Amino acid sequence: MIWLGIETSNSPLSIAIVKDGQVVEEIVQNENLTHSVTVMPKIEELFQKAKLKPVDIDAIAVSEGPGSYTGLRIGVTIAKTLAWTLKKPLVGVSSLQVLAANGQDFNGVICALFDARRQNVYTAVFHGTTIEPIIEDHHSSIEGLLEQLQELNMPVLFVGLDIDIFKEKIVAQLGDQASFAPSSLALPRGAHLIELAQKQPLPSVEAVNSFIPQYHRITEAEANWIKDQKKGQ
């Protein structure tokens, strides 16, 4: 069974091809380039290196969010179009879970987070060895997250490129409870994405058309509209 994994949820990019449980090709990069320009040429390059044709794939995995809205949409649009037109199943995996997999075998919990600006984060907390969620993906203030983690009262490993932004606050609140994954574990990997996708039941090919990113936030315009509706009542 051959899997293609696409991870573009934030500025890093990772693509992997896994055949019968073995990683055949994987790229992980953090060059801050536009995904729209880089992703398809990289996919083509990986297929050429692996001596595979698009029709050879059996399933596709994609990081479904949260993350940068545009990044997510580029990855999901490519994954969705390939899966739909090649008639293969498409599996979505939380982009926070993919990142958390970098800290696997930590003795405690793993907190993955992305900066969501204005002292907010997209975050989730996972079991250190199984990478199963303990606190599901959500949008939160950094303070809110740190309070939740304090209540857990377990060692926490923070992973992600954005942990530096919040390091001071984390240390101030959690002290020794917190540790930080090194920068070599800060980039999400397509191979982890595929591994996590393989744990899920394969959805039907018909489900591809309705696949959408998990933004974990409604748009500002919709939020304002809902507010106005409530005022009007």
Added chain:
Amino acid sequence: MNDQYILAIETSCDETAAAIIRNGTEIVSNIVASQIDSQKRFGGVVPEVASRHHVEQITIVIEEALEKANMQPSDLTAVAVTEGPGLVGALLIGINAAKAFAFAHGLPLIPVHHIAGHIYANALVEPMEFPLLALVVSGGHTELVLMKEHGSFEVIGETRDDAAGEAYDKVARVLNMPYPGGPHIDRLAQEAKEGIDFPRAWLEENSYDFSFSGLKSAVINYKHNMDQRGEEIDPQKVAKGFQDSVVEVLTTKTLRAAREFNVKQVIAAGGVSANKGLRTSLEQVFEKEQIPFIVPPLKLCTDNAAMIGAAASYMYVAGVRGDLAMNGLPGKELKSWI
């Protein structure tokens, strides 16, 4: 010779569209999923909302285009997609879907300019005769384009501020009309007996450029003055006054350009070319002038993928190709491809 079939995708604004075009002249299928019901509540197109809808619709729309045409990817000659101008986040959905589809089936890619698409909507109605003058009027554009042959574009005039359609939407808001305002103003203007006398922006004597922001301000000031005097405005009179000004300027400049460049055909394209007041005025003027005047049917005036496929068909023959590194170009200029 084998028939040429192009799958075209368009997502530059708030319509998710796919079409299949045969030999550049015949629509095999033409699917448009409009977001207007969702965008209406915001009084305009919200880019982030538009992008989210495009992701939801994109494969559904392409699938429908293939099914309606009763075709397989292997029957296609190429995949075309709008490269720009438009909302960047919206463009990216169509472009990445087109690239993935082209890669999956080993098909060539053709990047199409949205305005070239609007103009080529006419190739689906009648053969184009050169030199040709196109008036492109929509929510995002007001341009006079001269074409001396296929793939040759010269923008001889364009708006310096608001697009005509944009002015329509803003004036509609002043009159408390729902979005999109164009059709409402058109209807009110048709019903009115007389209109308020609003100014016409002719700019420099020889200019083919347009400006609609002064007219928009004049309407807003008129409403403001009436409000201060405690008088009610008559929406019909305002609508007619506004529309008369827009139509007169557009018609006069188009006629002057048609004469100067001695064109064999005049084309109107873009969403605002669906406006009855504008259509009637242009039809009358060019009938008198004895220059063939063409407006595509309504379905091909507003954004659609059939027009993108029509332009792409000629680009394909001319050897124009995109690649997998293609990006969305929100401010792309209209350039000749020959």
